[in-house]
Amino acid sequence: MIEYIFSRRSIRNYIDKEIPNKDIELILKSAMYAPSAMNLQPWHFIVFDNKEIFQRLISAIPHAEMIKGADKCILVCGDSIKEKNESWLIQNCSASIQNILLSAEALVIGSCWIAIHGMDEIVSNVKKEFSLPSEIIPIALISLGYPNEVITAEDRYDLGKIHFNGW
Numbered sequence: 001m002i003e004y005i006f007s008r009r010s011i012r013n014y015i016d017k018e019i020p021n022k023d024i025e026l027i028l029k030s031a032m033y034a035p036s037a038m039n040l041q042p043w044h045f046i047v048f049d050n051k052e053i054f055q056r057l058i059s060a061i062p063h064a065e066m067i068k069g070a071d072k073c074i075l076v077c078g079d080s081i082k083e084k085n086e087s088w089l090i091q092n093c094s095a096s097i098q099n100i101l102l103s104a105e106a107l108v109i110g111s112c113w114i115a116i117h118g119m120d121e122i123v124s125n126v127k128k129e130f131s132l133p134s135e136i137i138p139i140a141l142i143s144l145g146y147p148n149e150v151i152t153a154e155d156r157y158d159l160g161k162i163h164f165n166g167w
């Protein structure tokens with residue numbers, strides 16, 4: 001598993017090949033195995049696999065144009081009734097997103113985390129376009145597809161960022 005952490009890169013170009021449902025299921029399962037505060041698991045996942053709906057996603061999230069070539073996308077959402085602390089809601093969903101990215105890497109599927117939360121207008125576009133219940137907060141969109149680009153691993157190990165026993 002540790003090698004997937006070091007090899008994973010964001011992939012934004014994809015070949016035209018379908019991801020089997022069993023792999024999508026595995027990716028979603030991995031998302032639900034993430035840690036969450038008090039084990040509340042306050043996440044929901046909307047799977048998009050239809051190019052016409054991709055167009056609606058792009059109209060709500062203009063910087064998500066690159067999903068055009070993706071095979072599927074997963075919208076990761078947080079339930080703000082289940083987890084009332086917004087910071088924890090985002091941290092929980094982010095942990096599940098990281099699991100999605102890493103399990104995709106393990107399955108040789110390219111992925112990219114596309115920001116939604118933190119951009120109020122985009123959050124409200126997505127909520128409106130997909131009629132999300134008021135308590136459901138879209139956190140990020142993850143694009144998935146077999147890579148049509150090779151992005152090599154980079155060395156990010158930085159001793160200057162490690163502190164022992166205090167700053």
Ligand SMILES: Cc1cc2nc3c(=O)[nH]c(=O)nc-3n(C[C@H](O)[C@H](O)[C@H](O)COP(=O)(O)O)c2cc1C
Nearest residue numbers: 008009010011012063066112113114115116140151
């Ligand atoms: C919170 C967050 C938001 C991001 N939003 C976007 C985005 O909107 N569009 C995009 O192309 N990449 C996005 N990324 C991917 C980053 O650009 C990418 O992770 C970073 O450049 C490091 O490259 P790597 O993923 O290949 O290691 C996002 C990543 C994170 C963690």
